[in-house]
Amino acid sequence: MVSNPGRRTALLDAGIEVIAAAGARGLTFRAVDEEAGVPTGTTSNYFANRDALLRELGHYVFVRLTPDADTVAARLAEPPSRELEVALMQDIVARARADRAGYLALFELRLEAARRPELQEAFTARYRANLDEITTAHVEGGFPGGATTALLLYLAMSGLLLEHLTLPGVMDVDDAGLEDLVRALVVAVVPAPEREQLA
Template sequence: MPQRSNRRELLADAAIEVLAREGGRGLTHRAIDREAEVPEGTTKNYYPTRSALFLAIAHYLAAQHTAALEGLRSQIPADVTGEDITALYAAMLRRMSTSARSQFLALFELHLEAVRNPEVRAALADITKANVDTAVQLHAAVDRRMSRRGAGLLDAGMLGVALSMLSLPDDLVEELGFDDADGLARALLTLGSVRDGSAIGVLRDFAS
């Protein structure tokens, strides 16, 4: 386990790994202690209940994600192109199922928890808002209009595709084209950019 600057960060990273690997039922104080390689009882001292554990993970992921996207929005190159944006979203899809697999599996578990936990729901809302703000600003940078509604549709599509990539058998993922990150990113970006009345046509073209 890598060294962390503070104990809460160490426990949060360990909790993400446990949640991703074991699911909600396996998220226990002892499991996190073992993952973080800290004395038994450490996690419980910081987060006394399971609800506190879920909320801590949600806040930690939201803080990391929103900070990363704020950095991205502040450094959009003046010469950015539409193809650059497509490549960025394709890279995000690949990352969801590779280097950031644990974070996204934990995120899906948090979405399930949020159905019953309003505090977790609020933290996830911060993630979605950051995604929406970023999509709108990126498209404005290349003189393309994307409404917040369209950006929300893009965000939901990205999550849905990532969930399919992570949960379906490999042969079905390949058959459905869910292993084509570039094509998926292009289709999702197009769908998010069109006006409401044109969405059916975009879906028809993608399905053909």
């Protein structure tokens, strides 16, 4: 197996683009080679088979979609609040706009795992770890609401992104309308600060 981390990452990025454009069934070594602009046979030198490539893509998509650590640190330096939660969720939508292929690949990989039990266990473990990280960050970060609030927010945002990225005409909102929708979603899910509840 060839070891060139930069080339491997480029192939994984190309795999994400292929899945986003053609679905998991369009993911072939040749398609990844073409997308990456490398000689035919390069991808097969890095991944033992298609399942190995799919498994690595299932992990790598989270790496690709993880926000910049400095940006996150700057956001989380603010006091935890429902308003900060709105900003964080709007950041997710902005990242989805910037990397539509990454988020579409995320959805496609989930669908492929639903069809293939041999991938489902590995993908479930990775997605569960992601949800656990989100829940821990919400609860330990001191945001309003507990673990159930974090789960509801995760589910609501997943649905919103699925609609927006796959069939944007269903919601038929422009960028400003989408930001307003995210705000309304967070307000509906995340409890108001105690001072607002008492008012």
